[in-house]
Amino acid sequence: MLRIIKLRQKLAAHDIQGILITSSPNIFYLSGFTGTNAMLFITQYNNYxxxxxxxxxxxxxxxxDFELVRADKDVLREISKLAEGCTTIGLEEQVISLAQYRELEKSLSAKVFKNASFILQEMRQVKDEREIEILKQAIKITDQAFDLILPALKPGVREEEISLKLEYSLRKLGASGKSFDYIVASGQRSALPHGVATAKKIETGDLVTLDFGAKYQWYCSDFTRTVFMGKPDAKHQEIYDIVLRAQLTALEAIKPGLTGREIDAMARDVIIRAGYGEYFGHGLGHSLGLEIHEQPSLNTREEKVLQPGMVITVEPGIYLPGWGGIRIEDVVWVTNSGVEVLTQAPKQFIIIN
Ligand SMILES: [Mn+2]
Structure with missing residues (x-):
């Protein structure tokens, strides 16, 4: 109910009398309901x-805590009845389809619609104690799955097989599923920041980037390491060290009060100074929780300020077309004074012979 109370304060502050919640993560966040077909309608006095x-x-x-309204067919007609006393209705602009919007305009023709996506985004930015506990567990089993996958990395094994084994391990360890399509990118494919696993076989001399995560009690974890098959040369080690230095720089710097742009710049600066700035083409990180990508981010444009209780990834990378790429990703929890790094997996360059 605490979340509903907070939501009501925000609705009042934005002069919204009723909010219609249609996205599954927000429905779960506010009500605890996990089914696939539902809507919430929340006013100052009622939760439906x-x-x-x-x-x-x-x-x-x-x-x-919610008053149940059974609506087998015309949900919007039910909502229009519930919304009788409301003049302005908040909608999740980011998730509502054009078709749904047209329907809403028809059923609730006298209402003013306001975007309210940002209200839930803001509420979900700062995690409570229970959410932190769940995220810690999601991250712990991801660390364990990484440990378990290392012996399976051998020349001749397909990337897809590694992806499947990762998912199997995570589910054995308690995950309900995967938090996104796993990236297993070997050899030149490791230069693709989002190189989802393919039928390509891992070969001696390949960099292999593994980027995966668990869905655990509805929360997502995210993790990346790049390992080497065989004997790395000086350049592999050099690039790895730069990426690691960039990551450690950010981990040391993160604290409440800094913007996502400021943190991104500190890590990016390490890579720029080393001469590889143009090969780090994505943001430094993103928050996560019920969804794999949440607000705020760490990137060159993010003006939002970090607050205690946020949980965010730190994942610099360098990608050289035709050569390969290296990325290192940990999840951190922003505390009152700095960060706690939740990811425990080793960070030295892992070489598999
Ligand atoms: Mn990530």
Missing amino acids: LLTDFRYVEQAKHEAP
Whole structure:
């Protein structure tokens, strides 16, 4: 209920009398409901959860703070009844489709619609104690899965097989699924920052970037390491060291009060000074929680200020087309004075012979 109270304060501050929540992560965040078909409608006085016959019992159990409205067919007609006293209705602009919006305009023709996506985004930025505990566990099992995968990395093994084994390990360790399509990018493919696993076989002399994460109790973890198959040359080690230095620089610098842009610049500066600035083409990191990418980010444009309780990735990389790429990603928890690095996996250049 604490979340509902906070939400109501924000609705009042933005002169919104009712908010319609349609995205699954926000529905879960506010109500605890995990089914696939529901909407929430929340006013200053009532919380409604609208769902169909299939989910009635589940909703009673998972969302006891909500008044259940069974709507098998015309959900919007039900909402228009609930919204009678509201003049302005908040919508999640980022997730509502044009078709849904047109329907809403028809059913709620006298209402003013306001974007309210940012309200939930803001609320979810700072994690509470329970969320931190779940994220820590999600990260712990990801560390363990990395340990377990190292013996499977051998010349001749397909990237897809590694991806499957990672997912299997994570699920054995308690994950309910994967937090995104795993990146297993070997050889020249490691220069693709989002090189999802393919049928390519891992070969001696390859850099192999593994980027994966668990979905655990609805929360996401995210993790990246690049390892080497065989005997790395001086350049492999040089690039690895630069990426690591950039990452450590950011980990030491992060604290509440700095903007995402300022943190990004500190890590980026290390890579620029080493002469590889143009090969680090993405942002330094992103928050995560119920979704793999949340607000705020660490990148060249982010003006949002870090606050205690945020959980964010730090993942610099250097990608040289035709040669390969290296990325190192940890998840950190912003504390009152700095950070706690939640990822425990080793960070030295792992060489597999
Ligand atoms: Mn990431």
